[in-house]
Amino acid sequence: MNRITEQESKYHNIDQMSVIEILTGINNEDKLVPLAVEKALPQIEKLASAVAERMNNGGRLFYIGAGTSGRLGVVDASECPPTFGVPFDKVVGIIAGGDTAIRRAVEFAEDDDQQAWLDLQEYDINEKDCLVGLAASGTTPYVVGGLNTARKHGVLTGCIICNEGGPIVAESDFPVEVVAGPEFLTGSTRMKSGTAQKLVLNMLSTTVMIKMGKVKGNRMVDMQLTNHKLVDRGTQMVMAELNIGHDEAAGLLSKYGSVRKAVEATKS
Structure with a gap:
């Protein structure tokens, strides 16, 4: 060959x-x-x-x-x-x-x-x-x-x-x-x-x-929040999706553990 x-x-x-x-x-x-x-x-x-x-x-x-x-x-x-x-x-x-x-x-x-x-x-x-x-x-x-x-x-x-x-x-x-x-x-x-x-x-x-549905729009909504950078990124994603402030978004992310779950729980 x-x-x-x-x-x-x-x-x-x-x-x-x-x-x-x-x-x-x-x-x-x-x-x-x-x-x-x-x-x-x-x-x-x-x-x-x-x-x-x-x-x-x-x-x-x-x-x-x-x-x-x-x-x-x-x-x-x-x-x-x-x-x-x-x-x-x-x-x-x-x-x-x-x-x-x-x-x-x-x-x-x-x-x-x-x-x-x-x-x-x-x-x-x-x-x-x-x-x-x-x-x-x-x-x-x-x-x-x-x-x-x-x-x-x-x-x-x-x-x-x-x-x-x-x-x-x-x-x-x-x-x-x-x-x-x-x-x-x-x-x-x-x-x-x-x-x-x-x-x-x-x-x-x-x-x-x-x-497989692991992306919403252009965002990694199921990413693991394994460091401060990713937590901040996730918070920004929740803020943009729900049109809410930083502290509220951070609280939702902390409560639900992922961007997808935080958004879906809030919108449901």
């Missing part, structure tokens, strides 16, 4: 470049990423629609990946509960090598094509659920094996990759291929490829949560 993510950088002798030349080169390459994501919008639409349908019927969303891809999945999943108020196990990110691999690389963890399914078994994944494989290359055995077995068990499968085609696409009901070209630093897929995957993950989880 001709992996674009492994092709040689179009920049040469970067070790001889000045700091501003390096920064300019990286920035120029980064500008290509949203354009590549735009080309993949029809694929992203299909994946997001399918995931939203299953999750509205009680399903969950799982991400699997290795290295940078795995870490991005863990980040996206971990941000869903505080942002949208969903249970911590509604969106789950799993990285090859376990949680240790979030901070420290685990050698050869990505090469085991059986381990992902074993990891998913800890969550009793079933045919109601969705599994999205994250792999810049589109070939990571950990992800390929997980998608293959999940699909055989009726799990909806998708992927977010940065090459065209490959074994991961073959195992995905809804593949997303974002091809942004070779990296500034040859093969360093934590750069453009990682940015592309992060953008698509933002789009996927946010769209799904909106379609």
Whole structure:
């Protein structure tokens, strides 16, 4: 397979470049990423629609990946509960090598094509659920094996990759291929490829949560009030929705524990 993510950088002798030349080169390459994501919008639409349908019927969303891809999945999943108020196990990110691999690389963890399914078994994944494989290359055995077995068990499968085609696409009901070209630093897929995957993950989880009713207007009405900044944001939202003063809004928010509950209780 001709992996674009492994092709040689179009920049040469970067070790001889000045700091501003390096920064300019990286920035120029980064500008290509949203354009590549735009080309993949029809694929992203299909994946997001399918995931939203299953999750509205009680399903969950799982991400699997290795290295940078795995870490991005863990980040996206971990941000869903505080942002949208969903249970911590509604969106789950799993990285090859376990949680240790979030901070420290685990050698050869990505090469085991059986381990992902074993990891998913800890969550009793079933045919109601969705599994999205994250792999810049589109070939990571950990992800390929997980998608293959999940699909055989009726799990909806998708992927977010940065090459065209490959074994991961073959195992995905809804593949997303974002091809942004070779990296500034040859093969360093934590750069453009990682940015592309992060953008698509933002789009996927946010769209799904909106379609699950976790947003009202343009506001995160179910966000968890876990710090003073978020409490203040929530208070401002209640003030705007009910057209009341700060102290009254703060009191309602404290009483009901969420913007949605405070507004609904007051309007009912």
